[in-house]
Amino acid sequence: MIHHHPGDELLLAHAAGTLQAGHALVVGAHAEGCAHCRARLCTFEALGGAMLETLEPAHLAPEALARTMARIDGTAPRRTAAAPAPAPAATAAPGGWPDLPAGTPWPSSLAGCVVSRWRWLGPGMRWSRVTLPHDPAANVFLLRIGAGKCLATHTHSNxxxxxxxxxxxxxxxxLFGPGDFDxxxxxxxxxxxxxxxxxxxxxxxxxxxxxxxxxxxRWLGAAVGM
Structure with a gap:
């Protein structure tokens, strides 16, 4: 059972497409396995659509359509974090991705990403870099920590x-378990x-x-980009 979910502010930003790409990917990964949050996202998307219908029509600037089409033609296709895609099998890591425990599915929001092999972080700790195709600068990673181990005490600049x-x-x-979000x-x-x-x-x-x-x-965190 999932006990911890994204707040409505995060879900609303995700539905509006205003979340930074890395954050959107993690919220999307949660929503894949959480019926409650999928329902909330659908509600927010419907509200957004209803609000758009109430807006007064606006005149486009000259050549606006041509400029928009040119930008679309010159931009690589972008997969959003919520886009449906088949989840890769947990026992067959695609494209050299690191292994996961048997029966653990990869979030389909990672489709199209580059996921590095497991790398040493400390005794009983490993990490893997996740590179997003549409935002390579996004700081996304996997952590694999052994039983009884802990991360060093920390806070966050953002x-x-x-x-x-x-x-x-x-x-x-x-206590955070499988499917939980923090x-x-x-x-x-x-x-x-x-x-x-x-x-x-x-x-x-x-x-x-x-x-x-x-x-x-701090030194190890800086070395891995955390």
Whole structure:
């Protein structure tokens, strides 16, 4: 059962298409497995459509259509985080993607992304870079942390969205399990601890930086772009 969801402000921004690409990908990954949030997104999209219908018609500038078509022709197709796509099989990582535990599906919002192999981050900790085709600068990554291990205590210079794909962690605020979503910002100072008995794998998007308390953790975080 999913206990933690994106707030309505995030879902509304996602429905409006105003979220930064990395954050949109993580919200989309959550919505794939959460009927509650899919229903909320549908409601917000319907409200947006209704509001558009109430707007007064506006005259287009000369050559506006031609300029728009030229921009479309010159832009690579962009897949939004909410676009439906078949989820790759968990046991057959596509295109050299890293492995996931048996029975754990890849979020279909990652379709078209480049996902690196697992890389060492620390004892019992690995990470993988996720590169978005339409926004390569987006700071998105996977974390794979062993049972009983923890990230160093940290806060955030801006915001971090996290979707749990496998396992559980507790950061002192709540217990987050498979399918759960977490949003953290500079007001949150925490240390996620993976629960005993199983590793934990999360998909995360960071705007700004993760600000670690410990010098070594800050150095490692900077080295991997966190």
């Amino acid at each position: 915001s971090e969205l996290t979707q749990v794909l496998y396992g559980r962690f507790d950061d002192g605020r709540a 949003e953290a910002d500079g007001s949150i100072h925490h240390q996620p601890v993976v629960q005993a008995g199983s590793e934990c794998i999360c998909l995360a998007s960071v705007q700004g930086k993760v600000v670690f308390d410990n010098f070594l953790a």
